[in-house]
Amino acid sequence: MSLELSVVVLAAGMGTRMKSALPKVMHKVAGKPMVNHVIDAAAKLDAVKTMVVVGPDMPKLVEAVAPHPTFEQTNRLGTAHAVLAAKDGLLGLTGNVLVLYADSPLFTAETLKRLVDAREEGDHSVAVLGFRPDDPTGYGRLVTDGKTGMLTAIVEDKECDDAQRLINFCNSGVMCFRAEDMIATLEAIDNTNAKGEYYLTDAVEVARNNGKSCVAVEVDEAETLGVNSRPQLAAAEAILQDRLRTNAMNEGATLIDPASVFLSADTKLGRDVIVEPNVVFGPGVTVGDNTVIKAFSHLESCVVGQGADIGPYARLRPGAEIGDGAKVGNFVEIKKAIVEDGAKVNHLSYIGDARVGAKANIGAGTITCNYDGYRKQHTDIGAGAFIGSNSSLVAPVEIGDGAIVGAGSTVTGKIDKDALVLTRAERTEKPGWAAAFRDKMRALTGKK
Structure with a gap:
């Protein structure tokens, strides 16, 4: 030509x-x-x-x-x-x-x-x-x-x-x-x-x-194939998905069960990426070399670095940037947030409008409370910080490098580098109270 x-x-x-x-x-x-x-x-x-x-x-x-x-x-x-x-x-x-x-x-x-x-x-x-x-x-x-x-x-x-x-x-x-x-x-x-x-x-x-x-x-x-109906649209999707899967594998990615993986036209998978079954890639996804995307994960408009570990059941929403060697585990949702190299968000967490510093550890059940009903606010978690399980980080909040947040805490404001923060209520214990309560209720209800 x-x-x-x-x-x-x-x-x-x-x-x-x-x-x-x-x-x-x-x-x-x-x-x-x-x-x-x-x-x-x-x-x-x-x-x-x-x-x-x-x-x-x-x-x-x-x-x-x-x-x-x-x-x-x-x-x-x-x-x-x-x-x-x-x-x-x-x-x-x-x-x-x-x-x-x-x-x-x-x-x-x-x-x-x-x-x-x-x-x-x-x-x-x-x-x-x-x-x-x-x-x-x-x-x-x-x-x-x-x-x-x-x-x-x-x-x-x-x-x-x-x-x-x-x-x-x-x-x-x-x-x-x-x-x-x-x-x-x-x-x-x-x-x-x-x-x-x-x-x-x-x-x-x-x-x-x-x-x-x-x-x-x-x-x-x-x-x-010309598309004039919904069934024909589905037929075109099937043909193009087969092309995309074959191309991804020819370029060095492993799709364990290709038929269950759905790619977008612009999906970019690096060499030696492993994609487990039932993974969906929405538009705008780039995955670095040697990364594992585990089963039932959903990724869209995000960047995943080299050697990362994603899923199973992870959701990476638009604006998520996952660093090299980082881990995003089961039932974790990341939105418009940076998870830096080696950081871990392993279980049942939501990280939105945030930075998670290198090698920081986010405990199970942690959430960033980024929306007050009118505005989105930013959460900054320093390198090497440790966030205990079931913590709520109410943005705007800044947690210094190496700081530790005790499990179950609700955190606001700024936390200094290497500090320990605990926001739990003081423990109260009343010996024998539970047994007395049950006796009282049996007497009132007649139930054993």
């Missing part, structure tokens, strides 16, 4: 079968909207310009694709009409123009590059991605010349004759155009068909009638 590449992403569909107030292409696969998967694939090809065709009243979609320019298809009159909605952006382009569908998030950059290369190498007017399903019923057929192998037509399923119906080479919808004659080709397409729409597939016929060549490139069917 040596010529410039521009991209048009069609995203104006209403997606009524999704039964959602959200634009169809904003539904997420592996933690990222489908439209952004498509844009990111094009970005890997160093596209000089990416344009997105949207429908009316889609502000969330416009925001999601920024800073790429958007063009509105006010009346939905077919796929060729949709591409021409971006005519102002197409003017003056040279090289290649790739037309993609925002509801088809599984095409890889490698596949798209093969299509662009094929168009460019033969200087074809149009190149089309095709696939071979087991059952081609319902798909447009790609008709090729038996001698040259060139694409001669795209025939919709309902319009196929008996011979064409036997063809199992089908249209994926993805096309690459020669930029210099793309607008003229699209404007020559008419709507003399049953639906009265302008079909992008007719570009092949127009190009051929003008004496120009077209070509088809074969792709694996799994990449071609």
Whole structure:
């Protein structure tokens, strides 16, 4: 691929079968909207310009694709009409123009590059991605010349004759155009068909009638899935999860039970990371080398250092930063907090809006009381500090390096370095009181 590449992403569909107030292409696969998967694939090809065709009243979609320019298809009159909605952006382009569908998030950059290369190498007017399903019923057929192998037509399923119906080479919808004659080709397409729409597939016929060549490139069917319903969204998720898991393992991570681990498109796992079963990685997670993520943990928008030990049943929320060799144990929740190198938060604790210093130890049941109903406040726990079990740290609070907080304490304010703090009530003991109480209650109730 040596010529410039521009991209048009069609995203104006209403997606009524999704039964959602959200634009169809904003539904997420592996933690990222489908439209952004498509844009990111094009970005890997160093596209000089990416344009997105949207429908009316889609502000969330416009925001999601920024800073790429958007063009509105006010009346939905077919796929060729949709591409021409971006005519102002197409003017003056040279090289290649790739037309993609925002509801088809599984095409890889490698596949798209093969299509662009094929168009460019033969200087074809149009190149089309095709696939071979087991059952081609319902798909447009790609008709090729038996001698040259060139694409001669795209025939919709309902319009196929008996011979064409036997063809199992089908249209994926993805096309690459020669930029210099793309607008003229699209404007020559008419709507003399049953639906009265302008079909992008007719570009092949127009190009051929003008004496120009077209070509088809074969792709694996799994990449071609278009999402129009919730079941299809789930199918796309399953395919992409398999890709992400395989890539993670090929890059040096161990997934003990891959099928039970769910990754996001941007999950980054270091070498020799071990992920136990039933772990979920939300968007924005980076895990360093030699870390163990134990079963049933959930991580999102967080950074985990090297050699850390997370879980089981840990929850790392956005803003959590876990240092090298740190431990976050079972039923521990960390939110917008730094747990520095070698620190331990092993059991049943909540740490939010806080810093836990290096090699500090947080006892079971400790919580940072960071919210007063109106404001979030910060808790700072010094290096080597020891917080006894079942302590409540009422922010804003600062605990010095090496300080010890006795179990069951409620702490406020500032604690000096190496100090001991105890806030328990003085013990009261009344010998024999419990036995006397039981005797009294038996007499009152008649119960033994």
